[in-house]
Amino acid sequence: MDKTVQKQFKRVVVTGGAGFIGANYVHYALSAHPDWQIVxxxxxxxxxxxxxxxxxLHRIEFIQGDIANPADARKALQGADAVLNFAAESHVDRSLLDARAFVRTNIEGTLVLLEAARQAGVRRFLQVSTDEVYGDLSGTDRHSLETDPFRPRSPYAASKAGAEHLVLAYGISHGLDVVITRGSNTYGPYQYPEKIIPLFITNALEDKPLPIYGDGSAVRDYMHALDHxxxxxxxxxxxxxxxxxxxGAREQVSGVQVAEAxxxxxxxxxxxxxxxxDRPGHDYRYSVxxxxxxxxxxxRRYSxxxxxxxxxxWYVQNPSWWQRVRAKKEHQSLMQTWYGQR
Incomplete structure (x- = not known):
């Protein structure tokens, strides 16, 4: 059978679906596939x-649980046709402060999900990964290809690379139907304001400084969440x-350009x-x-x-959303720990 024939699904599990990219996917999927049962x-x-x-919320089934907990994974995957694994610790700065949570969620959690998917007879497992597995392309004009070797340079990127190896190994060893996406830096509504774009927007709205790493020349290929x-x-x-x-969006935008825009x-x-x-080991160019x-x-629809x-x-129109997030002690502690002495 042609492996690229379009597959059909009825019951789909989205892990990390209350997070930034996951939530945007849930909204997209409910519009594109109104007959789906989404967990x-x-x-x-x-x-x-x-x-x-x-x-x-009235259109989905929500389960509060941990992908690294086998019981939670089995419960969520019961009767599922497909799993999309968005769940991850994803902030490079946090991984530099403490990598343990990244290993537990991104590697151990992916393993638990893969095993649950295998046991449940899931028909397709999609792993949401990152362009950061390829490492830094600064000093070159090339773009990363799917066949390029992995050269992760942060604990976050290393944990996502490790997860990918497990996903592909389950495909080979157990015959699980697996696919992987490696997305570039993503922005849009619902993004937690520790990442550059929502941090800069919300700081600017409160007339606070926009902290730009180094000389601001690091470039990213910024992609809108709905295109992702x-x-x-x-x-x-x-x-x-x-x-x-x-x-990826085929766009190269520096930190200074983001701030100025x-x-x-x-x-x-x-x-x-x-x-x-600058942060330790800062990668100065990603491009896929x-x-x-x-x-x-x-x-893609968005420039x-x-x-x-x-x-x-969106941030201008939804101040209560981001003000509640920024008011949390956990967020304030990270901002002080990471930027306070910089």
Whole structure:
């Protein structure tokens, strides 16, 4: 049978579905596949927020649980056709402070899910990964290909690379139908304000400095969350078993450019830019070649300028969401620990 024939699903499990990219995918999937039964499994850590799903909670089944807990995984996967694993510790800065949670969730949690999927007879397992597994491309003009070797340079990236190896091993060893997406830096609504774009937006709205690492020249390929969701959904349905697919926006934007665009959009002064000490082992360029996903039919809707404008507007229109997050002691502690002495 042709491995790229479009697959059909009825009951789909989205782990980490109350987080940023996961929640955006849930909203996308409910629109694209209104007949789906969607089960969201989320531990509701600091980055998980049921408010992200408030408008659709009546249309999904929500289970609060940990992907690293076998009982929680078995419960969520019962009767599932497909699993999309968004659940992850995902912030590089946090992984530099304490890598243990990253190993537990990103590696051990993925292993638990894979075993539960195998036992439940799940028809497809999609692992949401990152372009950071490829490492730093600074000093070159090339774009990472799916066949490139892994060179992760942070505990976060290393944990995601390890998870990928487990996913592919389960495909080979146990015949589990697995696919992987490697997404570039993503932005949009519901993003926890420790990442650069929501941090800069919310700081600017409160007339606080925008902390820019080093000289601000590090570039990322910023992709809107709904474009990311569409790419993941296409790979779920049409990706070839055992294959990985890069998802990127084909845009290169530096940290300084992000800060300047946000300040200009909000009418804030350039004096809010604050250059801070670089983080250890900072990768200065990521860039993937998404041709393989594009060949499946993936088409992006958002330019960076349009996506950033809509994202800024979302944060402007939803102050109660991000103010509640920023008011939490955990968030304030991280900001002080990480940026206070920089």
């Amino acid at each position: 969201v499994l989320d531990k509701l850590t600091y980055a998980g927020n049921l408010e992200n799903l408030e408008a659709v 969701a569409a790419g993941i959904d296409l790979v779920l349905h049409r990706g070839a078993a055992g294959e990985a697919y890069n998802l 946000i300040l200009a959009a909000l009418g804030k002064p350039a004096t809010l830019k604050k250059f801070v000490a 070649d998404p041709s393989k996903a594009e060949a499946l039919g993936w088409v 960076f300028s349009r996506g950033l404008a809509e994202t800024i507007e």
